[in-house]
Amino acid sequence: MPRICVFDVNETLLDLRALDPHFERAFGDAHVRQAWFSQLLQTAFVSTITDNYKDFGTIGATALDMIATRRGVTLSQQDRTSILQGMRKLPPHPDVRDGLERLRNAGLRLVTLTNSTEQVAQEQIKHAGLSEYFERIFSADTVRRLKPAPEPYRMVAGRLGVDIGQTRLIAAHSWDIAGALHAGCATAFIHRTGMVLDPLFERPDVVGADLHEVADRILEKEGM
Amino acid sequence: MPRICVFDVNETLLDLRALDPHFERAFGDAHVRQAWFSQLLQTAFVSTITDNYKDFGTIGATALDMIATRRGVTLSQQDRTSILQGMRKLPPHPDVRDGLERLRNAGLRLVTLTNSTEQVAQEQIKHAGLSEYFERIFSADTVRRLKPAPEPYRMVAGRLGVDIGQTRLIAAHSWDIAGALHAGCATAFIHRTGMVLDPLFERPDVVGADLHEVADRILEKEGM
Incomplete structure (x- = not known):
């Protein structure tokens, strides 16, 4: 078999490059998409190691907020939605x-x-x-x-x-x-x-x- | 107590910012230091999740090679050494x-x-x-x-x-x-x-x- x-x-x-225009608009830099996905993975791995399960969508949304805070950027609700909903399309x-x-x-x-x-x-x-x-x-x-x-x-x-x-x-x-x-x-x-x-x-x-x-x-x- | x-x-x-001049010289961009440390952590976490222990120095050296490959940069032995030895100082x-x-x-x-x-x-x-x-x-x-x-x-x-x-x-x-x-x-x-x-x-x-x-x-x- x-x-x-x-x-x-x-x-x-x-x-995922389809999300780049949203990152460009929100952060002025499309490369932030990679930093976001990398933070998403880091949080996912830590949640596994520490037995603290969260679903991937929740982690993705939180990672986006962390990246914004780290870069001193305030995300509009529209930017946030276009990135997170963009993952589905x-x-x-x-x-x-x-x-x-x-x-x-x-x-x-x-x-x-x-x-x-x-x-x-x-x-x-x-x-x-x-x-x-x-x-x-x-x-x-x-x-x-x-x-x-x-x-x-x-x-x-x-x-x-x-x-x-x-x-x-x-x-x-x-x-x-x-x-x-x-x-x-x-x-x-x-x-x-x-x-x-x-x-x-x-x-x-x-x-x-x-x-x-x-x-x-x-x-x-x-x-x- | x-x-x-x-x-x-x-x-x-x-x-770790003390390493920035080495990254600037090796990659033309000091920000690569963060990408390197982030890759280092990712590999460390995956090695924990998959029960495949490697010491942190080995992971750090490998992560540096991965970042160089990913960016199409050939690291000189001197650049590599100055970053990895720089961690000790x-x-x-x-x-x-x-x-x-x-x-x-x-x-x-x-x-x-x-x-x-x-x-x-x-x-x-x-x-x-x-x-x-x-x-x-x-x-x-x-x-x-x-x-x-x-x-x-x-x-x-x-x-x-x-x-x-x-x-x-x-x-x-x-x-x-x-x-x-x-x-x-x-x-x-x-x-x-x-x-x-x-x-x-x-x-x-x-x-x-x-x-x-x-x-x-x-x-x-x-x-x-």
């Missing part, structure tokens, strides 16, 4: 549709697993026009532990009724790959612009510049 | 010596707890001229779990032979405060430039703009 492909969503399938990266098509047509089973709540994830995938490719949309929120903790990856395997080694997590984030490998998944890294693998962690057996390359290598690995 | 004061070191006592913030003096003269016991290895921590405190204030220098490396995991905070209390509630962690980082509170310590936050408390976590009972203010409030809390 070929492994089930488990896709991360934000930055892996969907392009991100476009897919240009290689995503073809890559998913290719994997599905080869007969692979595809699902998603995100730190966003299930409601947000459903909305994101639907708005990006990708619903037809995925048999299930999973959220870490269901087990109240965010990736890269092992519980969300295990939950996906459990719900699909397969051994965790029969899943492959596909992500553009080194930390997501590290968490999935630790939990026992196979992995694949999409080397999107500005993303790098952390050499301190085990290396995924599939690495590619986009989902075209990654899909090719996954099909090879699965002997298809 | 008044609580024992447990000081975080990097950014709390010592000023940071100056104290200007309020630190007076604040420590005040707490010590009031009769409080003072120690440090850092994610740096013990050897680096010893060197840092000595170079900053602060050795006389601290009865012990502790490193999370000893228990091979980095802050904000509970083990380092518990180790300090254990080694000092006191209940964990008899220690107070003093830091300029919201994540360190969150970890200490989770472990059972009292805490104090120093509101250094650009640092903000995370409103999603419990609030420390002592907050101040610098170690003068924080020392005043600690002495009040301890009834001294």
Whole structure:
């Protein structure tokens, strides 16, 4: 049986750069988007380490306020809303549709697993026009532990009724790959612009510049 | 018995801005220092969540390489060394010596707890001229779990032979405060430039703009 492909969503399938104009308007600097996402992840990881679960949307909103305070910027309600609601309406990266098509047509089973709540994830995938490719949309929120903790990856395997080694997590984030490998998944890294693998962690057996390359290598690995 | 004061070191006592000229020279932008420290913390937190311990120096060196790759910059061996060795030679913030003096003269016991290895921590405190204030220098490396995991905070209390509630962690980082509170310590936050408390976590009972203010409030809390 070929492994089930488990896709991360934000930055892996969907392009956060669509938020840049909102950050440009609110902070006068589009690069603040990266600082925000980085603060969001920091808070998420600390909440995991200290067993203090908060949902990803709440963390995202708080991280935005922290970045604004840190930079001495007062965010209007409109700026805040356009960024936070914008997360639900991100476009897919240009290689995503073809890559998913290719994997599905080869007969692979595809699902998603995100730190966003299930409601947000459903909305994101639907708005990006990708619903037809995925048999299930999973959220870490269901087990109240965010990736890269092992519980969300295990939950996906459990719900699909397969051994965790029969899943492959596909992500553009080194930390997501590290968490999935630790939990026992196979992995694949999409080397999107500005993303790098952390050499301190085990290396995924599939690495590619986009989902075209990654899909090719996954099909090879699965002997298809 | 008044609580024992447990000081975080990097950014709390010592000023990382001393590294800015090295980042300016290596990357053409001193702000990369913050991006580096943020990547360092991200890797540290992921290594904790995935039970893959690496010492803080190794993580710091790797994070520097990741930031360079991400920005398409080739670091010379000299740039790399001046940043990483520079961590051992940071100056104290200007309020630190007076604040420590005040707490010590009031009769409080003072120690440090850092994610740096013990050897680096010893060197840092000595170079900053602060050795006389601290009865012990502790490193999370000893228990091979980095802050904000509970083990380092518990180790300090254990080694000092006191209940964990008899220690107070003093830091300029919201994540360190969150970890200490989770472990059972009292805490104090120093509101250094650009640092903000995370409103999603419990609030420390002592907050101040610098170690003068924080020392005043600690002495009040301890009834001294």
